[in-house]
Structure formats: C-alpha cells, structure tokens
Amino acid sequence: MKEKSIISLSNIGVTYNDGKKLAVNALGDITLEIKPREFIAIVGPSGCGKSTLLNILAGFVSPSVGSVTINGEPITKPHYQRGVVFQTPVLYPWLDVRENVEFGLKMRGFSPKERHKLSDKYLKEVGLEEFKAHKPYELSGGMRQRAALARVLVNEPAIILLDEPFGALDAITRTNMQLLTRLIWSGGKSTFFLITHDVDEALSLGTRVLVMSKRPGCVIREYDTDFTYRITETLSDKTRFSKEYIALREEILALIHHQTSDASGYII
Numbered sequence: 001m002k003e004k005s006i007i008s009l010s011n012i013g014v015t016y017n018d019g020k021k022l023a024v025n026a027l028g029d030i031t032l033e034i035k036p037r038e039f040i041a042i043v044g045p046s047g048c049g050k051s052t053l054l055n056i057l058a059g060f061v062s063p064s065v066g067s068v069t070i071n072g073e074p075i076t077k078p079h080y081q082r083g084v085v086f087q088t089p090v091l092y093p094w095l096d097v098r099e100n101v102e103f104g105l106k107m108r109g110f111s112p113k114e115r116h117k118l119s120d121k122y123l124k125e126v127g128l129e130e131f132k133a134h135k136p137y138e139l140s141g142g143m144r145q146r147a148a149l150a151r152v153l154v155n156e157p158a159i160i161l162l163d164e165p166f167g168a169l170d171a172i173t174r175t176n177m178q179l180l181t182r183l184i185w186s187g188g189k190s191t192f193f194l195i196t197h198d199v200d201e202a203l204s205l206g207t208r209v210l211v212m213s214k215r216p217g218c219v220i221r222e223y224d225t226d227f228t229y230r231i232t233e234t235l236s237d238k239t240r241f242s243k244e245y246i247a248l249r250e251e252i253l254a255l256i257h258h259q260t261s262d263a264s265g266y267i268i
Contacts, residue, residue: 041206
C-alpha cells in the first residue's frame, strides 16, 4: 500500500498583480505530494518562486489557481502544525530564550509546567539549555537560529518549513546547523521542507531534491537521494566526495545554469 501524503498540491499557480504593473506569473502548474517524514529540498534560480511555494505551504499566500491541503484539509492560514524557520531568526528581543521558545505554547493555553517541560526538552535538543535565561541579542547568529528552531520544534509540528535558514551564517556555523537539522529530522517525526540556493546543502540534507525552472516556476526534475542517510550513519562528510554525489551535484548545477543563461551561455 502506498503511503498516504501529508500535504497535496494540485495544479498550483500564483500570479501577482497590483493593478499598476503587468501581472507577474510567479508559479505555474505545480503538483506535488509530500509524504510523512520526508526531507524535501528545493533548489532553482533566483526568482523562480521557491519562497512563494513555501509561503503557500505556510498559509501566508493563497494560490491563484489550484488547491493545497494538509491531511485532506485546505491550507488557508498559518498554523502551528506548519512551523517556519526564516533566514533571519524571528525572536522577541525583550523576551529571554526560554520565553521566546514557549511563546506559541503560551498563546495556545499551555500551563507554565507544561511549557517548561517542553521548552527544556527542545532547548536541550538544540544545545541551548544553558542559555535559556539569555536575551536574543546576547547570542551569536548560530545560537539565535537554534533558538528559532527550538521555538518551532516545541509545537511538534507535522511539517517544518525552512526558508534558507542558514544563508546568513558563516561556513563553520552553517555546517554545524546542517548537522543539527539532520539529527533532529532523523530522530523525530516531522516532515522537513527546505528551500536553498546551495546545491550541496540540498543534497546533503534532502531525501528528495526538486529542481525548479525560472519564472513561472515549476518542478522540472526531482531526485530521490540517500546521501543524508549515509552521512547520518557514518557521522562523516565523506559521502560528499563520492563519485555519485559529485555527478548528481554537477547535473543539478547544469540544470540551474541552463535556466539562468541566454542562448549564448551568458548568465542573465
């Protein structure tokens, strides 16, 4: 029996029109089934609609055409079961780390005891249990991003949407955050959905990598991958240097390059 999808997108299209300029077709005819506990990574040229697609899943944007559902119910607005981690950590500077992590639980009516139990669990998971009394401005960029991740995890969502969450981090912190994300995904129950400009990040984290076309964005190729399983099992990045990994990386880069160049081969 085929596993039932958690999220279904059917013939999704998005057109932006403010009444003053020409209409912009951001997305065109995307149909996608997302299964429980997948780690989907989306790559494509700038402006291809990756963020628009994530915003539809988050409930921030409604498609112009088509339908999107979670467990058979239409997605019409944001919900804690679809947590979002943005490139810039969204934390309240006047609250300490623990209060930030517990904010959503507080709004949902959890008791202080319940909130503390859950926040302790996920602050420990992201390695911030010793910093729970600190304000966000007292933390490094990587630590703030871990706090933002804990704030999503504490709601135990069905799907976690990652909007280029490591793009502003330095190389070492980025690698550490990728490792942490992989371990959280592999040890948890949530589905992960990542958009990124980094093909290596997509291949080393995703169990399914989707390549989008230039605007209006649609999925032109998808790959089922197991590199993230190999990296998790071996606790080593050696997989990134395998012939299979390098060949697939070059194939995806060529696809993206083809989408972003004109007939003469120059990047546009």
